[in-house]
Amino acid sequence: MPFIPHTDDDIQAMLEAIGVSTIDDLFDEIDPSLRNVSLAGIPEGAGEQAITRLMHERANLDAAGLNFIGAGAYEHHVPAAVWELATRGEFYSAYTPYQPEASQGTLQLVYEYQTMMCGLTGMDVANASLYDGASALAEAVLMAVRANRKSKSKRVLMPAGVHPFYREVAHNICANQGIDFQPVEYDPATGTVDQAGLARWAGEDVTALVIPQPNFFGGLEDVDALTDWAHANGALAIGVVNPVSLAVLSEPGGWGSGDGADIVVGEGQPLGAPLANGGPYFGILCCRRAHVRQMPGRVVGRTQDMEGRDGYVLTLQPREQHIRRSKATSNICTNQGLLVTAATIHMSLIGPEGLAAVATTSMARTAALAERLTGIEGVERVFDGPFFHECVLRLPADADAVLAALAERDIFGGLALAGFYPELDNAVLVCATETRTEGDIEAYGQALTEVLARMPDAARASVA
Amino acid sequence: MSDIPKDLSYTKTHEWIGNDGDGTITVGITDYAQSSLGDLVFVELPETGTKVGAGDGVAVVESVKAASDIYAPVDGEIAEINEQLADSPELVNEDPFGQGWLFKMAIDDETALGELLDADAYKGVVDDAED
Numbered sequence: 258m259p260f261i262p263h264t265d266d267d268i269q270a271m272l273e274a275i276g277v278s279t280i281d282d283l284f285d286e287i288d289p290s291l292r293n294v295s296l297a298g299i300p301e302g303a304g305e306q307a308i309t310r311l312m313h314e315r316a317n318l319d320a321a322g323l324n325f326i327g328a329g330a331y332e333h334h335v336p337a338a339v340w341e342l343a344t345r346g347e348f349y350s351a352y353t354p355y356q357p358e359a360s361q362g363t364l365q366l367v368y369e370y371q372t373m374m375c376g377l378t379g380m381d382v383a384n385a386s387l388y389d390g391a392s393a394l395a396e397a398v399l400m401a402v403r404a405n406r407k408s409k410s411k412r413v414l415m416p417a418g419v420h421p422f423y424r425e426v427a428h429n430i431c432a433n434q435g436i437d438f439q440p441v442e443y444d445p446a447t448g449t450v451d452q453a454g455l456a457r458w459a460g461e462d463v464t465a466l467v468i469p470q471p472n473f474f475g476g477l478e479d480v481d482a483l484t485d486w487a488h489a490n491g492a493l494a495i496g497v498v499n500p501v502s503l504a505v506l507s508e509p510g511g512w513g514s515g516d517g518a519d520i521v522v523g524e525g526q527p528l529g530a531p532l533a534n535g536g537p538y539f540g541i542l543c544c545r546r547a548h549v550r551q552m553p554g555r556v557v558g559r560t561q562d563m564e565g566r567d568g569y570v571l572t573l574q575p576r577e578q579h580i581r582r583s584k585a586t587s588n589i590c591t592n593q594g595l596l597v598t599a600a601t602i603h604m605s606l607i608g609p610e611g612l613a614a615v616a617t618t619s620m621a622r623t624a625a626l627a628e629r630l631t632g633i634e635g636v637e638r639v640f641d642g643p644f645f646h647e648c649v650l651r652l653p654a655d656a657d658a659v660l661a662a663l664a665e666r667d668i669f670g671g672l673a674l675a676g677f678y679p680e681l682d683n684a685v686l687v688c689a690t691e692t693r694t695e696g697d698i699e700a701y702g703q704a705l706t707e708v709l710a711r712m713p714d715a716a717r718a719s720v721a
Numbered sequence: 722m723s724d725i726p727k728d729l730s731y732t733k734t735h736e737w738i739g740n741d742g743d744g745t746i747t748v749g750i751t752d753y754a755q756s757s758l759g760d761l762v763f764v765e766l767p768e769t770g771t772k773v774g775a776g777d778g779v780a781v782v783e784s785v786k787a788a789s790d791i792y793a794p795v796d797g798e799i800a801e802i803n804e805q806l807a808d809s810p811e812l813v814n815e816d817p818f819g820q821g822w823l824f825k826m827a828i829d830d831e832t833a834l835g836e837l838l839d840a841d842a843y844k845g846v847v848d849d850a851e852d
Contacts, residue, residue: 406768550763550765
C-alpha cells in the first residue's frame with residue numbers, strides 16, 4: 258500500500274469530523290512547555306547540498322584511525338555481500354511478520370537465525386532478537402525470576418566482571434520490580450569471579466547467577482564451576498556471551514555437570530553489524546526448553562500446509578502485548594529484524610569454520626598485541642589467566658593522557674578503566690580482532706613507546 | 722448450550738467451585754469459559770502453599786488467541802494443583818468439570834462459599850454474556 262500524505266483539505270475534513278478546528282487543539286492537554294518545537298543541537302532545516310556536505314564532514318571524523326577498543330563492540334570484517342543482501346527491498350522494508358501469508362521469506366530467515374543461535378549456544382530455543390545485549394540481560398533477569406518459582410528472594414548475583422553498561426541497564430530496568438542485585442567482586446589476581454565472594458551466598462536463597470564469558474576484562478571464567486555452583490544453590494545460571502567466542506569456547510548448553518546454563522544472552526553486533534557510533538545493535542536470547550514459556554519475544558516454527566509444503570509461522574509469543582494485553586511481560590522485545598537478517602546472512606556466508614577462524618585469529622592478534630605492548634618498559638598485564646580477544650594492561654603513566662596522545666596519532670588505544678573500576682588506575686582494556694594486522698600492532702607498539710617517552714614527568718609521577 | 726452442573730458453585734468470572742466437604746474446594750473454569758477461549762495451549766498454575774485472597778489472580782490459561790487470568794473465588798491457601806495440565810492443557814477443553822480441574826484450596830471461612838453463584842444465577846451471567 259503506498260503512503261499518501263494528507264492534503265490540507267483532508268486534514269481539514271478530519272478535524273471537522275472530530276469537532277476541532279486546528280491540529281494544535283488535539284494536543285491542548287499537553288503543557289505548552291513540554292511541546293518541542295526546536296531541539297537542542299538540531300539546526301533548522303537545510304537544503305540537500307548543505308546536508309550532504311555536513312554528513313560528509315561528520316563521516317570523515319570516523320574514517321581515520323586504527324581501532325584497538327573493544328569493550329562490548331567489536332570491529333570484524335563484514336563481507337560486502339551481507340549488507341548488499343540485507344538491504345534488498347524484500348528484507349529492508351519488511352515489518353514485524355505477524356502475517357505469515359505475507360512474510361514467508363522473513364519468517365524463514367528468522368527460523369534459520371534461531372536454528373543457528375541454538376547451534377552456537379547449545380541451547381534448546383532462541384527468540385527472534387531483543388534491543389541489544391544489555392537489555393537482553395535485563396530481560397533474562399526478569400525471565401529467571403519468573404522461571405525460578407522455588408526462589409522467593411528475587412536475588413540476582415551480578416559479578417563485577419559483567420560489562421558495566423549491562424549491569425547499569427539491568428539495574429535500571431529491573432530494580433524497581435523488586436529485584437535485588439547483589440555484586441560479586443572479581444579476584445584481583447585473575448580478574449575472574451572471586452570464589453570466596455561467591456561462597457558467601459552458599460545456602461542462601463539465590464534466584465540467579467549471571468556468568469559472563471568472556472568477562473568484561475576479556476578473561477575466561479570457570480563456567481563449569483560457576484554453573485554447578487548456581488544449580489547446587491537453587492539458582493538459575495544466566496550466561497552473557499560474545500557469540501563469536503562460542504566458535505572456540507565451550508557452548509553454554511554444555512556448561513557444568515548438569516544440563517548447562519538456563520538462559521544465554523549476548524550482543525549480536527559482532528555477527529555482521531558494523532561499528533556505527535554505538536548502534537543499532539541487537540540482543541541474543543536463548544534458553545532451555547523448560548523456560549520457554551517465560552521467554553520474551555517471538556519464536557518462529559516450521560510446519561507444513563495441507564499440501565505438504567513447508568511453511569513458517571510465529572509459533573510462540575505468549576509474553577507479548579497482543580496476547581497478554583496489560584499483563585505482557587516483555588519490556589523491550591524490539592525486533593531488530595534487519596540486524597538479525599544481516600547476522601543470519603553473515604553466519605551463513607562465513608560458516609562455522611569461518612567463525613572459528615575469526616575467533617582464533619582475534620585471540621592470536623590480541624595475544625601478539627599484549628606481548629608487543631608488555632615488552633615496553635613499565636607496561637604489564639593486570640590479570641593472569643587466559644583471555645579471549647581483549648585484555649587489561651597497566652600503563653606507567655596516566656591512562657587518559659596516554660590514550661589522548663595516541664588518538665592524536667590516529668590510534669585508538671583502548672578504554673581507560675578507572676572510570677568504571679577506580680582501583681584499576683592507569684589500566685586500559687585493549688582489543689585486537691582479525692582486522693588488526695601485524696603491522697597495525699607494530700604501529701601501536703611504536704606509538705606507545707614514543708608517547709610514554711614524551712609523557713611529562715607529572716603524568717608519569719602519578720604511577721606509584 | 723453450555724453445560725452448567727447443578728451441584729457446583731460459580732463466579733461471575735467463570736470459575737466453578739466444588740465443595741470437597743473437608744474444608745477444601747476444587748476450582749476449574751466452566752464449559753462456557755473453555756469454549757469461549759478455544760483450544761488451550763498452556764495453563765500456568767500457582768505454587769501450593771500460597772496464601773490467596775478472594776479475587777486474586779492466581780492462575781493463567783492461554784489459548785492461541787489470548788491469555789486469561791483465573792481468580793481465587795474465596796480466601797484461603799492453595800492446597801493442590803492439577804499437575805496433568807502441564808503436559809495436557811487440552812484436558813480443560815475436553816473435560817472442564819472433571820479431569821480439567823485447575824487447583825484445590827484450603828479455605829479460611831466456609832461461610833464465604835454461600836456468597837458464590839448457584840447454577841441458575843450463573844446461567845443468567847452466561848445468557849447475558851451471549852446476548
